[in-house]
Amino acid sequence: MFKLLKYAKRYRFFALISPVLMIGEVIFELLIPQVMADIVETINGISVSGNKEEAVSTIIMLGVKMLGLAVCSLFCGASAAITASFAGMGFGAEIRNALIRKVQTFSFSNIDRFSTASLITRTTTDVTTVQNTFLMLIRGLFRAPIMLVVALTICIKKSAEVSSVFAVSLPIMIIALAIAGPIALKRFRAMLKMFDEFNASIQENFANIRVVKSFVRSSHEKKKFKKANDDLMNAAIYAEKIIILGEPALMLLMFLTILSILVISTKAIAEQTLAVGEFTAIFTYIMQILMSFLFTILMLAQLFMSEASAKRIHEVLKEEPDIKDPENPIESVSDGSIEFKDVSFAYAKGKDVLDGISFKIESGEMVGIMGATGSAKSSLVQLIPRLYDVDGGEVLVAGKNVKSYSLEALRESVSMVLQKNVLFSGTIAENLRWGNENATDEELKRACRIADADSFVEAFPDGYNTDLGQGGVNVSGGQKQRLCIARAILKKPKILILDDSTSAVDTATDARIREGLRKEIPDTTKIIIAQRISSVSDCDKIVLLEGGKINDIGTHDELIERNEIYRDIFNSQQKGSADFDLQGGAV
Numbered sequence: 001m002f003k004l005l006k007y008a009k010r011y012r013f014f015a016l017i018s019p020v021l022m023i024g025e026v027i028f029e030l031l032i033p034q035v036m037a038d039i040v041e042t043i044n045g046i047s048v049s050g051n052k053e054e055a056v057s058t059i060i061m062l063g064v065k066m067l068g069l070a071v072c073s074l075f076c077g078a079s080a081a082i083t084a085s086f087a088g089m090g091f092g093a094e095i096r097n098a099l100i101r102k103v104q105t106f107s108f109s110n111i112d113r114f115s116t117a118s119l120i121t122r123t124t125t126d127v128t129t130v131q132n133t134f135l136m137l138i139r140g141l142f143r144a145p146i147m148l149v150v151a152l153t154i155c156i157k158k159s160a161e162v163s164s165v166f167a168v169s170l171p172i173m174i175i176a177l178a179i180a181g182p183i184a185l186k187r188f189r190a191m192l193k194m195f196d197e198f199n200a201s202i203q204e205n206f207a208n209i210r211v212v213k214s215f216v217r218s219s220h221e222k223k224k225f226k227k228a229n230d231d232l233m234n235a236a237i238y239a240e241k242i243i244i245l246g247e248p249a250l251m252l253l254m255f256l257t258i259l260s261i262l263v264i265s266t267k268a269i270a271e272q273t274l275a276v277g278e279f280t281a282i283f284t285y286i287m288q289i290l291m292s293f294l295f296t297i298l299m300l301a302q303l304f305m306s307e308a309s310a311k312r313i314h315e316v317l318k319e320e321p322d323i324k325d326p327e328n329p330i331e332s333v334s335d336g337s338i339e340f341k342d343v344s345f346a347y348a349k350g351k352d353v354l355d356g357i358s359f360k361i362e363s364g365e366m367v368g369i370m371g372a373t374g375s376a377k378s379s380l381v382q383l384i385p386r387l388y389d390v391d392g393g394e395v396l397v398a399g400k401n402v403k404s405y406s407l408e409a410l411r412e413s414v415s416m417v418l419q420k421n422v423l424f425s426g427t428i429a430e431n432l433r434w435g436n437e438n439a440t441d442e443e444l445k446r447a448c449r450i451a452d453a454d455s456f457v458e459a460f461p462d463g464y465n466t467d468l469g470q471g472g473v474n475v476s477g478g479q480k481q482r483l484c485i486a487r488a489i490l491k492k493p494k495i496l497i498l499d500d501s502t503s504a505v506d507t508a509t510d511a512r513i514r515e516g517l518r519k520e521i522p523d524t525t526k527i528i529i530a531q532r533i534s535s536v537s538d539c540d541k542i543v544l545l546e547g548g549k550i551n552d553i554g555t556h557d558e559l560i561e562r563n564e565i566y567r568d569i570f571n572s573q574q575k576g577s578a579d580f581d582l583q584g585g586a587v
């Protein structure tokens with residue numbers, strides 16, 4: 001928690017002024033019982049002196065004094081609460097900002113490590129918990145302990161006999177809390193983990209609601225959600241139980257304390273060692289002592305509980321991005337040539353996904369990558385824009401190791417259409433401009449022409465201003481793929497990577513897109529990953545992957561000639577998808 005305090009820096013004025021105002025409130029509040037005691041004593045005095053008039057004017061004076069003190073206390077209290085809110089809310093907002101900024105620097109493997117759901121819980125639930133604690137601390141950190149100490153001192157001064165009860169009851173309460181606290185903390189940590197799982201369940205379900213519905217998996221998903229929800233509820237009950245049981249126990253102790261004090265005070269009043277007026281003041285102070293004690297405990301409990309959240313936030317903030325700019329990075333990529341030199345790569349240690357990969361691509365070439373699903377095609381190309389870093393060997397772009405470029409320069413030059421690509425809510429034009437904010441309308445149209453997207457975009461009544469809906473739901477799968485390609489082209493990259501990006505378009509369109517790429521951006525290196533041989537057959541060379549290793553490299557004709565696997569795939573695709581593929585393939 002204390003490590004996070006630096007995020008309160010901008011709001012330190014509010015965070016510091018608030019406790020000062022609080023202290024003012026406490027002082028005024030503590031003076032009131034004394035005035036009250038004076039009033040009671042004055043009333044008591046009437047029967048002795050019989051001077052009613054003087055007593056009434058004294059009481060009115062004292063009443064005005066009490067009102068004044070109450071107004072001052074109210075003013076300080078209200079301003080303290082307002083300034084505390086400013087500080088607390090600002091603190092929360094700063095942490096959320098820092099978290100979002102940090103996550104933006106994460107590489108794919110950093111994100112793999114935390115999971116998206118957990119990052120969401122940490123940015124929302126955890127930050128709210130820490131923010132509330134901070135707010136409570138500003139409000140109570142000085143107020144409750146000062147109130148406790150001052151009220152206790154006054155009480156002891158007024159009657160040591162009555163105050164002696166605290167010597168027994170306060171230590172008992174503290175010991176009970178010291179035992180219950182750590183148990184509660186452990187249970188709250190477990191509950192937060194359940195929260196992660198719960199969020200993961202909701203996130204997956206809502207994000208993929210269409211898949212869930214089309215597979216009629218609603219009832220399965222409901223069951224899965226119910227389990228996550230029940231688990232969370234049980235963990236929460238288990239954690240709360242200790243508080244639910246602790247609260248009445250604490251109350252009991254407090255009432256026993258009050259009862260003992262009443263018994264002792266009654267005896268003292270009867271023996272005339274304590275005046276009635278003094279007793280009213282002492283009793284008010286005692287209530288203040290108990291309330292501040294209770295508040296201090298609540299504050300400590302909240303501090304303990306938010307420790308788990310603070311730790312989870314801190315974990316994200318201190319995570320070092322795996323992939324960073326080098327010192328003195330190269331700021332521009334001179335051409336689109338690529339070389340893999342004995343590259344190996346693993347997502348998890350010891351399980352190599354790619355092994356001994358070496359090949360070269362000249363600038364401006366069009367290269368196909370083929371292989372069965374899971375043969376590590378996507379893994380291979382992700383190493384070029386450094387979405388992941390190699391474990392062995394090196395990847396060179398324009399003759400220099402990719403690690404020597406600034407990430408921005410490298411990723412500006414390497415445009416990749418990911419296999420699982422998405423569009424965002426907004427218009428088509430807005431989505432395309434993700435590739436290049438300053439692109440002119442003419443450039444948008446050109447990119448769409450190359451990606452064979454211009455005709456269907458222009459057929460929409462609103463053309464480029466058509467709203468895509470969340471996640472781009474308003475276009476078909478093939479249309480979405482073509483928009484993603486256009487978006488990547490708009491970046492005017494040196495290297496363009498299409499990872500299975502034409503799987504949802506028919507072969508004729510597929511061929512038109514390749515034709516467009518070849519003609520319109522001849523200097524850009526183009527890497528095309530595909531499942532269909534027709535998508536790569538006209539490439540300058542084709543890399544055939546098998547189980548994370550290179551099986552063969554050559555042109556379509558060479559591979560047909562010498563590579564049995566390639567020939568088998570070709571033959572099966574010729575037969576399997578005869579009518580459509582052959583038609584398209586002929587274009």
Ligand SMILES: Nc1ncnc2c1ncn2[C@@H]1O[C@H](COP(=O)(O)OP(=O)(O)OP(=O)(O)O)[C@@H](O)[C@H]1O
Pocket residue numbers: 112347348353371372373374375376377378379380419500
């Ligand atoms: N983020 C990841 N974390 C861990 N393992 C992964 C990850 N992504 C892929 N893998 C594993 O790496 C291997 C290669 O996957 P990759 O996605 O590169 O294959 P692919 O050839 O692109 O397959 P496809 O044709 O289905 O797209 C697979 O065994 C897969 O399980």
Ligand SMILES: [Mg+2]
Pocket residue numbers: 377378379419499500
């Ligand atoms: Mg893939």
